[in-house]
Amino acid sequence: MAKLVMTEDETMLADSARGFLDSEAPVKALRDLRDAGKTHDAALWNKMADMGWAGVLVPESAGGSDMGSAAANVLAHEMGKTLVVSPFLSTAVIAATALRQVSDARTEAALAKIATGDVTYALAVDEGTKFDPNAVQMTAKSDGNGFRLSGKKQFVVDGGLADRLLVLARTDNGLSLFDIPADRAGVTRDASNMIDDRDAARITFEDVEATGDDLLGTVDQAMDVLRPALQAGQAALAAEMSGLTAGAFGMTVGYLKERKQFGMEIGRFQALQHRAAHLWCEIEVTASAILHAGRMLDHDPENAALAVSLAKARATATAQLAVQEGVQMHGGIGMTDAFDMGFYMKRARVGAEWLGDYSYHAEQVAALRGF
Amino acid sequence: MSGNQTVEAFRAELRGWLEDNCPQEMRDGGMSEDAICWGGTQWTFSSSAQKDWLERAAAKGYTVPTWPVEYGGAGLNREEEKVFHEEMARINARSPLQSFGIWMLGPALLHFGTHEQKLHYLPPIARGEIRWCQGYSEPGAGSDLASVQTKGADQGDHWLVNGQKIWTSYADKADWIFALIRTDTDAPKHKGISFLLIDMNDAGVETRPIKMISGISPFCETFFSDVKVPKHQIVGEENRGWDVAKYLLTHEREMISGGGAGLSGGGRELGAILAESAGEDGLTDATLRADAMRCEIDALAIGLTLERYKDQSEAGQGAGDASAMLKYMGTELNKQRHELLMNAGGSDALEWDGPLGNRAGDWLRTKANSIEGGTSEVMLSIVSRRVLGLPG
Numbered sequence: 235m236a237k238l239v240m241t242e243d244e245t246m247l248a249d250s251a252r253g254f255l256d257s258e259a260p261v262k263a264l265r266d267l268r269d270a271g272k273t274h275d276a277a278l279w280n281k282m283a284d285m286g287w288a289g290v291l292v293p294e295s296a297g298g299s300d301m302g303s304a305a306a307n308v309l310a311h312e313m314g315k316t317l318v319v320s321p322f323l324s325t326a327v328i329a330a331t332a333l334r335q336v337s338d339a340r341t342e343a344a345l346a347k348i349a350t351g352d353v354t355y356a357l358a359v360d361e362g363t364k365f366d367p368n369a370v371q372m373t374a375k376s377d378g379n380g381f382r383l384s385g386k387k388q389f390v391v392d393g394g395l396a397d398r399l400l401v402l403a404r405t406d407n408g409l410s411l412f413d414i415p416a417d418r419a420g421v422t423r424d425a426s427n428m429i430d431d432r433d434a435a436r437i438t439f440e441d442v443e444a445t446g447d448d449l450l451g452t453v454d455q456a457m458d459v460l461r462p463a464l465q466a467g468q469a470a471l472a473a474e475m476s477g478l479t480a481g482a483f484g485m486t487v488g489y490l491k492e493r494k495q496f497g498m499e500i501g502r503f504q505a506l507q508h509r510a511a512h513l514w515c516e517i518e519v520t521a522s523a524i525l526h527a528g529r530m531l532d533h534d535p536e537n538a539a540l541a542v543s544l545a546k547a548r549a550t551a552t553a554q555l556a557v558q559e560g561v562q563m564h565g566g567i568g569m570t571d572a573f574d575m576g577f578y579m580k581r582a583r584v585g586a587e588w589l590g591d592y593s594y595h596a597e598q599v600a601a602l603r604g605f
Numbered sequence: 606m607s608g609n610q611t612v613e614a615f616r617a618e619l620r621g622w623l624e625d626n627c628p629q630e631m632r633d634g635g636m637s638e639d640a641i642c643w644g645g646t647q648w649t650f651s652s653s654a655q656k657d658w659l660e661r662a663a664a665k666g667y668t669v670p671t672w673p674v675e676y677g678g679a680g681l682n683r684e685e686e687k688v689f690h691e692e693m694a695r696i697n698a699r700s701p702l703q704s705f706g707i708w709m710l711g712p713a714l715l716h717f718g719t720h721e722q723k724l725h726y727l728p729p730i731a732r733g734e735i736r737w738c739q740g741y742s743e744p745g746a747g748s749d750l751a752s753v754q755t756k757g758a759d760q761g762d763h764w765l766v767n768g769q770k771i772w773t774s775y776a777d778k779a780d781w782i783f784a785l786i787r788t789d790t791d792a793p794k795h796k797g798i799s800f801l802l803i804d805m806n807d808a809g810v811e812t813r814p815i816k817m818i819s820g821i822s823p824f825c826e827t828f829f830s831d832v833k834v835p836k837h838q839i840v841g842e843e844n845r846g847w848d849v850a851k852y853l854l855t856h857e858r859e860m861i862s863g864g865g866a867g868l869s870g871g872g873r874e875l876g877a878i879l880a881e882s883a884g885e886d887g888l889t890d891a892t893l894r895a896d897a898m899r900c901e902i903d904a905l906a907i908g909l910t911l912e913r914y915k916d917q918s919e920a921g922q923g924a925g926d927a928s929a930m931l932k933y934m935g936t937e938l939n940k941q942r943h944e945l946l947m948n949a950g951g952s953d954a955l956e957w958d959g960p961l962g963n964r965a966g967d968w969l970r971t972k973a974n975s976i977e978g979g980t981s982e983v984m985l986s987i988v989s990r991r992v993l994g995l996p997g
Binding site: 520 | 894895897898899901902903905906907909910912913916917919920922927930933934982984985986988989992993994995996997
């Protein structure tokens, strides 16, 4: 098993990502985007693709850098620190991982387009308020050599901007995953006005035609393709949330050192010191779970389920603690829109729900640990 | 041979040695207070197997596998140490010996002691002949440990020690004590302390066990009245004992935190234990189950954190004040875990030596985890000051 230490390459990747993001995508970029009424910055995503980030999980044969999940997590963590808006998770992590489970000319071409930033994807799974792939009801009825898709999806992250959709639907004897263009006849996308100011959509499928070629992987066997993609996405989302946590925590500790009340810095008060110290302890413990998840996905993916759920559960709990403490310790200023802490709190809330909330992943852990 | 081949050759040799030398009775994974030998002149072996196991392990240096061979160890490197623990766990072997000499004085002597001191004190620890206890806390020096008042008056070739220690674990069963003694009463409190080694058989040393809420007496009060301590029985420099104490406290914190995080590795899974006591239907109490899941998630993540810090320190990346964090998180988790076990046990857990054995005693014992070796609040203050740089 690889060591739980950042490698030199990973540290360099983090440093170069930080340098780029500090100039191109500080928190102010999110604010400006929101104020302009937009949820996506295509120019920024193109620059990230030029840096090779879009191809981080694309095989070299398709023009990617194939750096692995740990590296993708490093990038996600850095993006999380300044709440960077991009389709990185849905396209470069989830879709790329799903596509590379299938080896043929079509997926090779799709992966090549992901690496260059020429195509974006969104994953459409949720139908209710909670993530639960096995409960999917949307149907894909056999129709000659193809299928007819009917049903509704919600919380499709990046579903408004995506060129293509990965859609999970129920076929005759199980679940199947379809890869279709987002503008296909019968697909209606309604933008969701999200609290984190990012792209998401409710999507209705009315008798949408899909051919056998649109099927990703084997019919009725969606999980063969989807499970690795979900795990890579959950781990990267955990990493993004740990970055978000680091960002919020850094602001909070900085504030404790400069804000004065009763004639002294509020960081002198033990009540606040101990809460900040406790939060740091939680952050350290969560960091281990995230590093471990990346290592498992890269070196022992068949057995990564426990590591991934552990990382997502811990990252969720820690991020929620960090933003709540962040607002409380900032006092009234933390409640204002002019201050950035609110952006962190709202993104933490969305990240907590996406790809499985704390309860979902706790149940996975319990099942794997024999409860 | 490549590094990997060397390690695998060691594994094969060790496996054979264990097969030949670890008595069957010692392969039950026993962890209770007297299952593992503590050594010392007062120790009564619970079986001849326990005695054989200690002697055979000590002869190979396996009671202290990472110590240098000349001081009674086996000189194992980190890879070999890992293999050693894996192979011991594979046959469910009890540890042949446990003691404060191994956990605490040994590391301090290896770091601060002279070659002569190491040769003199370490091999008897490794062989289980001499049992040590720790004399740190005093009635007036708990969290504020550096305010110790037990005095060592300079008498030329020796110090004359007078005062009282408290919470000295197993002082009544120990042969020697390592203690913090104030040898300069004028210096600032951290700078007048020396780390002295004292023979418990010396005239003027007296111990008195303290009965705890768990019903047992693992702690004592220890009194010193005009005890003569020769000048060579000091570790490190005179009045610089605080450096040694701090170094040792780090070890102690890591040891105590391991108690909580241990369940992620070799320990039994919390869910399994809870399910067993909940009955045949498993863990059906929804609230208890939710608490247990959270506890399990935290335990696994803390276990990974211990691993990460070991990997980091091996890679030359300092872990900083991580021991305070690990101590805090590990002990708080262990307390939670025992609260859950009490909940799961219901009224069966309310009897001393009842159907669930000593579950209540174990539960009460864990309450000391977040007090001994520096309270949780002291740990948080350390993190606040040294890691976060908050003014204080």
